[in-house]
Amino acid sequence: MKPGTVGIIGGGAAGMAAAIAAGRQGDRVILLEALDRTGKKLSATGNGRCNLMNRHPEAYYGDPDFAAAVLGPDPLGESLAFWRSLGLPVRFDSDGRGYPCTFLAGTVLDVLRAEMRRLDTEIRTGASVTDVEPDGSAFILRLADGTSLRADRVILATGGGAQAKLGGNFSAWPWLERLGHRMAAARPALVPLKTDKKAISGLSGLRVKCRVSLESPEGEVLHREQGEMLFTDTGISGICVMQCARFLPESGGAVLFADFVRDLFPDRQALKRTLLERAALFPKDMAQSLLRGLCADKLAYAVCKQAGLALRGETIGQLSEKQIGNVADALAHYRIPILGTEGMERAQVMAGGADCGLFRPENMESRIWPGLHAAGEILNVDGDCGGYNLMFAFLSGIRAGENGRREKHND
Ligand SMILES: Cc1cc2nc3c(=O)[nH]c(=O)nc-3n(C[C@H](O)[C@H](O)[C@H](O)COP(=O)(O)OP(=O)(O)OC[C@H]3O[C@@H](n4cnc5c(N)ncnc54)[C@H](O)[C@@H]3O)c2cc1C
Incomplete structure (x- = not known):
């Protein structure tokens, strides 16, 4: 494949990786970014620390087979080689998450921009593309300012719909559909959940380690996670909660059950026995003190309420064995009815997008339009929290930019 002019639409993770890979192969690259600067979403990732990759096996949804084919046999090694070629050492935390050695997203942007400068990439910011039309074997890209440009190849790296203020949009959807591509319905993934108010009453601001299980209205387990849950004014958040979002049934009615003491009491009977022993030790204390030392006060109150205790001044000694059993059940199986998600504006990632079956994983080229x-x-690929989404964005961008030509800078 001879070098040519490559028009890249979108100056995010995938677009910048594609620009570098194509530039290294000698292509003339024009990178078009609608916002006033490149990498705006990238700079917000990982709470400003930019979680670039993950050591552990990939966790992708949508079209996981396509994701695996794109990532290849050694995505971690290839990712590290790419960042090394830009002069960026990567540090891993104990969970296997890889970050720039500075733990600053700005450092990632610095090395990407420096390499694009070295390669003479033509970067146009504030350049919103409004249409893409085939023109013989090339493409015409039309911009919002009324200008247009011709490119031998076009790379759509316009991202997903999550967080419009960081560039999330659906601008490429009508172009792709017109060119014969299919789009899988979009929905927010990795997003906080809205819940029933009663289940979270008085808990806003509390963070608690737990194991969660998302269940359908019929009681079927849809997904399990563990980690830290954060109670908010409108529902629940935290990685383990956000990772449940993509499994919510469209018909609604899902319930999330949280076990707040799983690591201490894997066996529910042992938990019940412990609470009965406490009851015998502290009969004169207020009923909610039964959970003193096991969880935060406000969670103890909410758990006891869910267990059906009146909490109108009754003491532990006044509780029946059955009531104590109910408290154990509520602590290990706290019921939180889910009303929905906090929507695309709060999502980190979108599920859905362009049907991967119509693209070639080796160079991300359309099977319809060379x-x-x-x-x-x-693309219809989304990953778990932990660096998987950026890893896919960068590696798929590299594949598209290289277009089957070897990456000379990988070692
Ligand atoms: C708050 C937050 C934190 C996150 N943290 C992490 C993390 O730590 N690790 C991780 O792996 N993932 C994380 N993600 C997800 C990750 O950022 C995305 O999956 C990734 O950025 C996708 O890369 P992309 O290049 O496909 O899209 P984007 O990075 O969104 O880039 C697309 C770009 O295209 C531009 N664009 C769109 N349409 C047009 C048009 N018509 N013309 C010109 N330009 C256009 C947009 O302005 C945008 O800049 C996070 C996301 C958010 C929102």
Whole structure:
């Protein structure tokens, strides 16, 4: 494949990786970014620390087979080699998450921008593309300012719909559909959940380690996670909660059950016995003191309420064995009815997007239109929290930019 002019739409993770990979192969690259600067979403990732990758096996949804084919046999090694070629050492935390050695997203942007400068990438910010039209074997890209440009190849790296203020949008959807591509319905993934008010009453601001199980209205377990849950004014958040979002049934009615003492009491009977022993030790204390030392006061109050205790001044000694059993059940199986998600504006990632079956994983090229490529979140691939989404965005961007030509800078 001879070098040519490559128009890249979207200056996010995938677009910048594609620009570098294509530039290294000698292509003339024009990178078009609608916002006033490149990498705006990237700079917000990982709470400003930019979780670039993960050591552990990939966790992808949508089209996981396509994701695996794109990532290849050694995604971690290839990712590290890419960042090394830019002069960026990666540090891993104890959970296997990889970050820039500075733990600053700004450092990632610095090395990407420096390499694009070295390669003479033409970067146009404030350049919103409004349409893409095939023109013989090339493409015409139309911009919002009325200008247009011609490119031999086009890489759609417009991202997903999550968080419009960081560039999330669906601008490429009508172009792709017009060109014969199919789009899987979009919905927010990795997003906080809205819940029934009663289940979270008085708990806002509390963080608690737990194991969660998302269940359908019929009681079928849809997904299990563990980690830290954060109670908010409108519901629940935290990684373990956000990772449940993509499993919510469209018909609604899901319930999330939280076990707040799983690590201490894997066996419910042992928990009940412990609470009965406490009851014998502290009969004169207020009923909610039964959970003193096991969880925060406000959670103890909420758990006792869910267990059906009146909490109108009764003492532990006044509780029946059955009531104590109910408290154990509520602590290990706290019921939180889910009303929905906090929506695309609070989501970190979008599920859905361009049907991967119509793209070639080796170079991200359309099977319908030679020369048209897509990379990153525009595709129907989304990953767990932990660096998987950026890893896919960067590696798919590299595949699209290289277009089957070897990456000379990888070692
Ligand atoms: C708050 C937050 C934290 C996150 N943290 C992490 C994390 O730590 N680790 C991780 O792996 N993932 C994280 N993610 C997810 C990750 O950021 C995305 O999956 C990733 O950025 C997708 O890369 P992309 O290049 O496909 O899209 P984007 O990075 O969204 O880039 C797309 C770009 O295209 C531009 N664009 C769109 N349409 C047009 C148009 N018509 N013309 C010109 N330009 C256009 C947009 O302005 C945007 O800049 C996080 C996301 C958010 C929102």
